[in-house]
Amino acid sequence: MNNKIYSVFDIIGPKMIGPSSSHTAGAARIGRVARKISRDKIKKVSFYLHGSFASTYRGHGTDRALIAGVLGLQPNDENISRSMEIAKEQGMEYSFIETDLGDVHPNTVKIVLEYNDGKHSELVGSSIGGGSIKIIQINGLDVEFSAEYPTLVIRHIDRPGVIAEVTKIMSHHNINIASMNVFRQHKGEDAFMIIETDHVVSEKIVDEICGLKDKIMSVYMIEAL
Numbered sequence: 011m012n013n014k015i016y017s018v019f020d021i022i023g024p025k026m027i028g029p030s031s032s033h034t035a036g037a038a039r040i041g042r043v044a045r046k047i048s049r050d051k052i053k054k055v056s057f058y059l060h061g062s063f064a065s066t067y068r069g070h071g072t073d074r075a076l077i078a079g080v081l082g083l084q085p086n087d088e089n090i091s092r093s094m095e096i097a098k099e100q101g102m103e104y105s106f107i108e109t110d111l112g113d114v115h116p117n118t119v120k121i122v123l124e125y126n127d128g129k130h131s132e133l134v135g136s137s138i139g140g141g142s143i144k145i146i147q148i149n150g151l152d153v154e155f156s157a158e159y160p161t162l163v164i165r166h167i168d169r170p171g172v173i174a175e176v177t178k179i180m181s182h183h184n185i186n187i188a189s190m191n192v193f194r195q196h197k198g199e200d201a202f203m204i205i206e207t208d209h210v211v212s213e214k215i216v217d218e219i220c221g222l223k224d225k226i227m228s229v230y231m232i233e234a235l
Contacts, residue, residue, distance in 0.1 A: 033070035036137025041079015061116030064108040
């Protein structure tokens with residue numbers, strides 16, 4: 011007996027512009043998540059394309075979809091077709107590099123965002139079918155989330171009590187946590203809390219979490235894609 015729970019994307023697919031849900035809608039969603047973790051005006055973005063993304067990105071419009079996502083466009087936005095022109099108009103440089111990202115889904119991309127001060131952010135995401143995505147790495151740290159729900163991505167210092175303080179704030183504001191995962195590479199160093207919620211968390215609550223001084227490094231609110 012098959013007990014898999016299917017999403018609406020599995021059944022009818024997403025509303026989108028382009029020939030392929032994986033190569034266009036999924037790519038745009040990955041780009042939008044990358045946009046959410048950016049902190050300043052983006053000077054340049056580099057897309058490291060793996061597997062089938064690397065071999066078909068021009069023909070399937072993956073290149074335009076990725077840029078559109080980084081620009082903040084929705085997968086069904088008609089401006090996806092001219093996303094490259096829009097990027098140039100906004101002064102954002104871009105490049106596509108075919109590469110091997112290792113043992114990951116064939117529709118995977120590493121996005122490197124560069125800023126005017128020379129700093130950068132990185133995100134690795136996979137388009138897993140039907141427009142659904144999976145984010146598997148942020149700034150070199152392994153994570154896993156789908157962005158199908160409103161999602162808080164909290165980078166913090168791995169020390170006792172931090173998770174309790176964050177969940178206390180959430181409880182105080184009646185924010186229901188649908189799921190929560192914590193990812194770290196080494197004890198006592200930086201880590202990520204990935205918190206999926208039933209509702210979008212307000213900027214006021216995000217600021218309150220950021221106010222946990224010497225514990226929280228950054229907080230990103232990613233609305234359901």
